[in-house]
Amino acid sequence: MRSNQVDRSVEQPPDGRRYAIEAEDLELTYADGTEAVSGVSMAVPEGEFFGFLGPNGAGKTTTIKVLATLLNPTAGTVHVNGFDVKTDQQAIRESIGYMAQETSVITEMTARENLRFACDAYGVPRGDRADRIEELLDLVDLADVADKQAEGFSGGMKKRLDAAMALVHRPPLVFLDEPTTGLDPKARNRLWDYFEEINDRGTTIFLTTQYLEEADHLCDRLSVILDGEIVAEGAPETLKREVGGEILDVELEDGPAAREQAAGIVREDHIFEDDPTVDVTDDGITVTSRESRKRGPDLLVALRDAGITVTGFNVRSPTLDDVFLAITGEHLDDEGSAASNGEAVESAVERPAAADGGDP
Numbered sequence: 249m250r251s252n253q254v255d256r257s258v259e260q261p262p263d264g265r266r267y268a269i270e271a272e273d274l275e276l277t278y279a280d281g282t283e284a285v286s287g288v289s290m291a292v293p294e295g296e297f298f299g300f301l302g303p304n305g306a307g308k309t310t311t312i313k314v315l316a317t318l319l320n321p322t323a324g325t326v327h328v329n330g331f332d333v334k335t336d337q338q339a340i341r342e343s344i345g346y347m348a349q350e351t352s353v354i355t356e357m358t359a360r361e362n363l364r365f366a367c368d369a370y371g372v373p374r375g376d377r378a379d380r381i382e383e384l385l386d387l388v389d390l391a392d393v394a395d396k397q398a399e400g401f402s403g404g405m406k407k408r409l410d411a412a413m414a415l416v417h418r419p420p421l422v423f424l425d426e427p428t429t430g431l432d433p434k435a436r437n438r439l440w441d442y443f444e445e446i447n448d449r450g451t452t453i454f455l456t457t458q459y460l461e462e463a464d465h466l467c468d469r470l471s472v473i474l475d476g477e478i479v480a481e482g483a484p485e486t487l488k489r490e491v492g493g494e495i496l497d498v499e500l501e502d503g504p505a506a507r508e509q510a511a512g513i514v515r516e517d518h519i520f521e522d523d524p525t526v527d528v529t530d531d532g533i534t535v536t537s538r539e540s541r542k543r544g545p546d547l548l549v550a551l552r553d554a555g556i557t558v559t560g561f562n563v564r565s566p567t568l569d570d571v572f573l574a575i576t577g578e579h580l581d582d583e584g585s586a587a588s589n590g591e592a593v594e595s596a597v598e599r600p601a602a603a604d605g606g607d608p
């Protein structure tokens with residue numbers, strides 16, 4: 249342990265691991281007065297796959313930049329790998345990998361040359377470089393194109409090279425800032441496999457994403473950030489359970505007046521006895537209740553008796569989008585921007601992002 253490393257032995261997670269990240273009341277206000285992060289606290293144990301989920305502009309990148317010592321916090325206490333972000337910046341930089349939103353790949357160089365360049369930048373001992381580069385090229389499936397210029401790489405290949413470059417010095421903790429934005433589902437899945445592999449090897453991962461499915465698939469635990477504040481945290485399954493029940497989606501033939509009338513029937517007719525929540529959507533209503541399955545048919549009868557035509561009906565388990573809706577009253581749409589209820593209601597789970605141009 250370096251002399252200035254904090255001994256956090258009294259603040260270990262319950263299972264004896266140490267914390268890779270500890271932040272308490274982190275605040276960051278930009279020079280123009282924008283309060284990007286207001287009182288964020290988190291504790292990420294070593295080895296965890298931790299997700300930081302939120303819409304555009306929520307404060308994810310700002311938080312990551314503080315953790316990676318690229319921005320000084322305005323207030324709060326932050327330790328990364330046991331080091332203080334205010335006083336031990338060099339030690340933190342040596343002990344983390346950072347895959348930024350913008351690519352670090354130099355397109356005039358080959359994949360192998362880019363990795364060599366990253367080894368230089370991180371001071372990887374010369375004797376270790378060749379083996380490490382081969383290992384990373386294999387891991388991210390770029391061995392076949394190792395000596396090809398990165399210029400011709402697809403978006404997915406560049407992202408995989410970016411991720412490999414963040415890992416040449418074998419950091420115990422890696423920050424991935426929206427690593428799959430703009431990739432097609434196939435390219436995204438390949439990156440997910442790679443991230444899972446490095447996490448299985450023991451690397452702590454701090455991932456920011458605006459994709460609900462990504463957070464759900466990869467993360468052991470996550471925090472949801474909105475307008476610079478954490479609004480929920482927990483394991484994806486726990487958060488979904490906390491929504492409290494199952495979701496009943498009812499599609500209606502008629503427009504807004506019929507949807508409001510249907511919502512009124514749910515609220516006033518006491519068909520569901522557990523005080524359900526009801527949301528008006530683009531094409532009907534959504535009811536969240538522990539009795540969705542049992543009482544769903546009774547609702548259909550009540551709607552028919554009121555002269556409202558039902559065109560579709562489905563009971564399902566809650567998704568992270570339902571969690572987001574329950575907490576914020578807004579959906580998180582596929583562009584990562586929070587959309588008011590009843591406007592853009594499809595989640596990133598259902599709509600893939602733009603193609604990234606033919607990832608092989």
Ligand SMILES: Nc1ncnc2c1ncn2[C@@H]1O[C@H](COP(=O)(O)OP(=O)(O)OP(=O)(O)O)[C@@H](O)[C@H]1O
Nearest residue numbers: 278280282284302303304305306307308309310311
């Ligand atoms: N250099 C800056 N100066 C002033 N305000 C900034 C600066 N960088 C970011 N902001 C503002 O801070 C807030 C948080 O931005 P941040 O980039 O951290 O959000 P984000 O969740 O990472 O969003 P995105 O998904 O768009 O990257 C936003 O209101 C943004 O406009």
